[in-house]
Amino acid sequence: MANGIGWRVTSSPGISLHGQHRINGSVLFDADLCLPGGMWTCLLGKSGVGKSTILRLILGLQTGGNFHGTIAATDRVPLDGRISYMAQSDLLLPWLTVLQNTVIGAKLRGEVADTVRAKELLHRVGLTDHIDKTPTALSGGMRQRAALARTLMEDRPVVFLDEPFSALDASTRADMQELATEVLVGKTILLVTHDPSEAARIGDQILVMSPEGVQHWPAPGNTIPRDLNEPSVIDCQTRLLEHLRGHQA
Amino acid sequence: MRRRDIFYALLIGLTIWQGLVWVTGAPHFILPSPWRVAQAMFKSRVVILENAWVTAFEVLLGLVIGTLLGAATAIQLALSKTAERLMLPILVFTQAVPVFALAPLLTLWFGYGMGSKIIMAVLIIYFPVTSAFHDGLTRTPQGYRDLAQSMGGGKYQIMRHIQIPHALPSLGSGLKLAAVYAPIGAVIGEWVGASKGLGYLMLLANGRAKIDLMFASLIVLACLTVILHLAVGILAKRLTVYAQGRK
Numbered sequence: 001m002a003n004g005i006g007w008r009v010t011s012s013p014g015i016s017l018h019g020q021h022r023i024n025g026s027v028l029f030d031a032d033l034c035l036p037g038g039m040w041t042c043l044l045g046k047s048g049v050g051k052s053t054i055l056r057l058i059l060g061l062q063t064g065g066n067f068h069g070t071i072a073a074t075d076r077v078p079l080d081g082r083i084s085y086m087a088q089s090d091l092l093l094p095w096l097t098v099l100q101n102t103v104i105g106a107k108l109r110g111e112v113a114d115t116v117r118a119k120e121l122l123h124r125v126g127l128t129d130h131i132d133k134t135p136t137a138l139s140g141g142m143r144q145r146a147a148l149a150r151t152l153m154e155d156r157p158v159v160f161l162d163e164p165f166s167a168l169d170a171s172t173r174a175d176m177q178e179l180a181t182e183v184l185v186g187k188t189i190l191l192v193t194h195d196p197s198e199a200a201r202i203g204d205q206i207l208v209m210s211p212e213g214v215q216h217w218p219a220p221g222n223t224i225p226r227d228l229n230e231p232s233v234i235d236c237q238t239r240l241l242e243h244l245r246g247h248q249a
Numbered sequence: 250m251r252r253r254d255i256f257y258a259l260l261i262g263l264t265i266w267q268g269l270v271w272v273t274g275a276p277h278f279i280l281p282s283p284w285r286v287a288q289a290m291f292k293s294r295v296v297i298l299e300n301a302w303v304t305a306f307e308v309l310l311g312l313v314i315g316t317l318l319g320a321a322t323a324i325q326l327a328l329s330k331t332a333e334r335l336m337l338p339i340l341v342f343t344q345a346v347p348v349f350a351l352a353p354l355l356t357l358w359f360g361y362g363m364g365s366k367i368i369m370a371v372l373i374i375y376f377p378v379t380s381a382f383h384d385g386l387t388r389t390p391q392g393y394r395d396l397a398q399s400m401g402g403g404k405y406q407i408m409r410h411i412q413i414p415h416a417l418p419s420l421g422s423g424l425k426l427a428a429v430y431a432p433i434g435a436v437i438g439e440w441v442g443a444s445k446g447l448g449y450l451m452l453l454a455n456g457r458a459k460i461d462l463m464f465a466s467l468i469v470l471a472c473l474t475v476i477l478h479l480a481v482g483i484l485a486k487r488l489t490v491y492a493q494g495r496k
Contacts, residue, residue: 061395085399091392094494095414107410108402134494154400 019069042199045209084154141172196240289461311370319378327386366438373434374427385419421485428481
């Protein structure tokens, strides 16, 4: 089924991960977490605690260690090919235009690229006037929007975001958060972030990771993206920051 | 390098050369003056051009074949860990044999014609091209690899759409080295045994004490090498500009 902007509406599964990850024999983390289907989960924690490793484990990428445990989707269908990935770096290929970058997934799978749909998605993220430019001609915010269009082009029910907005200035970051929550609606999202305000603003579920395990943090109740001036959001981010600083001390 | 710089460099070189002729008082059959060499170059222009064409053809064909073979090897090594494990030590070991020492053998096997010189040029540039391009192919940033893997990209498609374009600047570096080495290979091949080419003409002129003709041939060879180096330099720059997405 297709909606007005050209991508299929999919039922997004939840994902659970239970187990222990070891690197060179020592335990990096012992985690037990669940990503609810169709919701935004924000994963916070200090550097090196294993946030990105969790993301890479579920994605099936190399982690340099051994995981003993289970990773499964709630619909019991294997996760291969159902997750798309967006990193801190936009990972746009500099020799390709924005449009060519958007359809790179199809090229890499040896499929015919749907450029009509790619153009619709680029229009959706506000890059219609820039489709023939190479990434070097774009600003940081525009590059991340192009990366977001590439992620949407994959049309997968689960999207993993590894600090995708952390290199942007505050204003662009807020814009990107709003755009992402709008265009990724209905998908199961795991957002790895260092930013408590980001988690308080767009996390349906907030998880804080530490060497002891993964802790559920109460998220403000209203729908995302939340207004940063709301008392509940300010309170959530303040307490999160204090908690994280306590862990870092 | 600006044209004015080239002009001044040439002027300084010619002045030093003429100064050496005056100061040493060397006879023209030992060290001919620039003017004498220019006269010999004009007088023997047809012979020089005929032989220069042969050498240029050997160098260009050697460069093209060597680049294609080197690039194909680098891609194969980057695609297959087994091939990399087995072939890389062999490739490095073959570099222990000076290619120049193979020239007599190549002439014996492939004759006095262009073939042995082209093979000589191919052999001398094969390793630099393979090594530089392979290095570039294996240095694809991990982020690109992760993204391609998460998208379900195939090994050959990732090579074609990511690894090769990303490694083009490295290929350009290998080509720049190759452009310098290829003429050396061809001329050494001609010295060992040939009936045409600038290397052959230099030996012939030397044997007949026509040192001015030898110098003229040498200058034409140097010009050929410089032109080739500049042309390959432009190509290498374009490869880098393309890979970096700069217009």
